Amino acid sequence: MTIKTAIIPTEQTFAKVHADRQLHLEALCVFAAIGFFLDTDTYWKDEVVLKPAHTHRLDDDGYLLDSKPWFEWFYDPKPMTFDAAVDGYASLFEEVLKEQTHGQRVILPLSGGLDSRTQAAGLYRIGAEVSSYSYSFAQGYPESAIASAIAKVCEFDFEAFTINSGYLWRVIDDLAKLNGCYSEFTSPRQMAVIDQLGAKGDVFSLGHWGDVLFDSMGLPQLSDAELVDLLSKKLLKRGGLALASKLWTTWGLDGDFLSYFKGRLATLLDGIAIPDSNAKLRAFKSLYWAPRWTSVNHSVFASVQPITLPYYDERLCRFICTVPETYLNGRQLQIAYIQRYAPELASITWQDQRPFHLNNYHKNRFPYATPYRVANKVKRTFNSILGKPYVQRNWELQFLGASNQAHLSAHLFESGLEDWIPEALVRDYVADFYNQDALKNAHAINMLLVFAKFNQLNALTF
Template sequence: MTIKTPIIPTQQTFAKRNAPHKLNLQAICVFAATGFFLDQDTYWTDEVVLPPATTNKLDNQGVLLESKPWFSWYNTPRERPFQEVVDEFSELFKTIVAEQIGEQPVILPLSGGLDSRTQAIVLKELQANVQAYSYQFEQGYNETKIAEQVAKQSGFAFDAYTIPKGYLWDKIDDLVKMNQGYSDFCSPRQLAVLNQLKAYQGVFSLGHWGDVLFDDMGVAEEISLEQQVEVVIKKITKRGGLKLAQTLWQAWGLEGNFYDYFHARIKTLLAQINIPHSANARIRAFKSLYWAPRWTSVNLAVFKDAHPITLPYYDHRMCKFICEIPERYLSARQIQIAYIKQKAPKLAKLTWDLYHPCNLYNYQTYYTYKGLPGRAKHALQYRVKRFLGQTTIQRNWELQFLGKDNDHHLQQALFSKAFKTFVPSKVTQEMYHGFTSKDQVHYAHGVNMLLTLSKWNDLQNSSKV
C-alpha cells in the first residue's frame, strides 16, 4: 500500500513500525511541553504518524517500510515588484478557493483578524452563498463585533455565539474520540457551538495557517542555527511546559534531562531543512512541517464532525508560492494587508483586533503617541472592570477550570485511580497545587496537559473493555 501525504496534512495518518509496544515516554514529555507531538512521534514506540509531503510504502499489516519526500520546503525568492506579488496572491487565492468550494454553500468563521477577512473578500467576489459566524468568551472581549461588521459589509448571513463557562465537561468524551488525545481540550472553542454548526449547510472555508505563511518569524536573517533552535524552543513551548516536561521526565526515571533531549531533537530537525541563508524561512518551514500538522490540524476534526472542510492556506500551490516570495515582502503581513486595502477598502477601515482600535490604514501608529489615547482607553476600561470586581475572560481555560463546579470535574479527572497508574500522583499534585495556590497562568498549561493525558488514558482503558 502506498500513501502520499500533503505538504500540510489536515489529519494524522498512523502507521506501525517494528518496535516494542510500550509508551513513548520521551515523546509524551515533549507533548507536555509544547501541546503537540513532534515529528512522527505518537504515544507508542511502535506507532508513527506519516510525515508531511512524503510518499510512504506500507505492508499488509500497516508497517511503514519506506518514506520518501516528494516536496521539501525551500527558499528561492524571485525578485519582482511588491504589487506584482500582491496580484499573484490575489489570482492564486481566488483560484484555490473557487476550486475548493465549487458550487457549495460556504460556512465562514470570522474574527477581527486578517485571514478570515481575506476569505470574506474572495468569497464575495465569487458570489458564494456564505453563512458567517463568530464567537466570544462569556465575560470576555467582544470579538464578534468586528466579525459582524465584516459580514455585514460583505453581504453574508451572520450569527454570533457566546462560549459559556464549563461547556467542556459535557463534551470532553466526544472530543477525545475526535482528536484521540493528540491535542488539549481547551483550544477548540468551536466544540461549544458544534450543534449550531451542524445545523448549517455547506463546507467550511477555514483560514488556518495564513498568519504563519504570510509573516516573518521576527528574527534577523543571519542568526546561527543554534540561535534558531533557541527561537523555535521559545515559540513552541507553552508557559510552564518545560517545567511539566522535566517533572515527568524525572518522575518516570528517564536518562539525562528533558531540555538536553528536546534541544537536540529540535536542532536535528531544523538542520534537516535545507534553507541555510534565511532564518525566517527555515523557522517558518519548521512550523509548517511540525506544528501545523501535529497541532493546528488535529482539532480540525471538530469542524469535520459537522461538515467537510476546505483550507486555502494549506493548498500545495500556496506553500510553493511562499517559498518564492522575497522575505522582506512577507514581514508584518504586508501582502494580506495590501490585498485587503486594494480589494475592499471599507473592510480595511474596520478595526484590526490585534491593534484595537486601529485599522489597516493607521495600525502603524498603535505604539506611537498617536496611538496612546486608544491604548490608554483600553487600559482604563480594564482597570475599571477590575475595580468593580468584573473579571474579563481572556483564555479558554479560565472558563473551564475556574469556579467550584469546574474544579470538581477537574479533580475527578486528575485524581482518578486509573490516571495514577500512568502519571505519578506527585506530579499531578504539584501541578494542581501550583494552579490553585500559586500562579494560575504559569500552571494552567500543566493542568491542561494532565487533563489531556488523563482522558487519553481513559480512552485506552475503555478500548480494552
C-alpha cells in the same frame, strides 16, 4: 499500499512500526512541554504518524516499509515588484477558493484578525454563498462585533455565539475521541457550538496557517545554535519545561529533558535545506507544527461537514517559497490584498491592533494608542471590582470557579492517571493553579487533563 501525504496534511495518518507496545515516554515529555508531538512521534513506540509531503509504502498489516519525499520546502525568491506579488497572491488565492467551494454553501468562521478577513474578501469577490459566524468569550473582548461588521460589508449571513463557562465538561469525552488526545481540550472552542454549525452550509472554509505562511519573523541571519535556541523558546509553553523535566525525572529517563529536546530540534532543522533563517523557521513550522497541532482539531469541524483550507493548498505553499521575505514582513501581502480589493474591510478594526484598522495600525503606539489603553484598563479594573474579571483565554472559563474545579478534579483523580504520573505531582499542580499562579500553571493543568482522558480512553494498565 501506498499513501501520499499532503504538504500540510489536514489530519494525522497513523502507521505501525516494529517495536514493543510501550508508551513513548520521551515523546510524552515533549508533548507535555510544547502541546504537540514532534515529527512522527505518538503516544506509542510501535506507532508513528506519516510525514508530510512524502509517499509512504505500507504492508498489508499497516506496517510502514519506507517513505520518500515528493516535496521539500525551499526558498527561491523571484525578482518581482510588491504589486506583482499582490497580484500573484490575489489570483492564486481566489482560484483556490473557487475550486474548494464551487457550487457549495460555505461556512466561514470569522474573527477579528486577518486570515478570515482575507477569506471573506476572496469569497465575496468570487460570488460564493456564505454563512458566517463568530464567537466571543463571556466577559471577554467582543470579537463578534468585528466579525459582524465584516459580514455586513460582504453581505454574508452571520450569527454570533458566546462561549460560556464550563461547556467543556459536557463535551470533553466526545472531544477526546475526536482529537485522539493529541491536543489539549480548551483551545478548540468551536466544540462549544459545533452542533449548531453543521446546518449552516455544505463545507467549511478555514483560514488556518495564513498567519504563518504570509508573515515573517524579521530575523537576522542566525547560526544553527541560535536558531535552535530561538525555536526552543518559541515552542516551550509557559510552565512546559518544568512539567516535562519533572516527568523526565519521574520516569527515570537518561540525561535531561532540555538537552534531549534541543537535540531533536537541531536534527529536524538540519533536515531543512534552506539557508535563510526566516524561511527555514516557516518551513519547520509547516512541517512539524501545522500537522501535529493546528490540524489535530480539524476533526471537530469535519465531524459535522467537510473542511477546506485555502492556506494548506499546495499552490500557495509553493508560491510563498518564491516571495521575497521583505514582502512578508508585517503581513504586507494580505493587508495590501484587502486594501486593494475590499477597501471597506480594511477600515474595520484589526483586533490585534485595536482600536486601529488596516489603514492606520502603524499608530498603535505612544501617544496615539494611550487614550484607548488607559480607558480599557480602567474598564477592566472596574469590572474586576464588580466580580466580572476580564476573560482572555478559554481555560479561564473552563477551569476557574468552584464548579469547574470540581469537574477538573474528578477527571484528573478518577482516571487512573496515578498509575504512570504520581498523584502527588498532579495534586501539587492543581494546588498551585488554584492557590498560587493560574497563568503559570494553566498549560500543565491542560496537559495533565489530556493524559488523564488518554488513560481513560485506552484503559491503560501497568
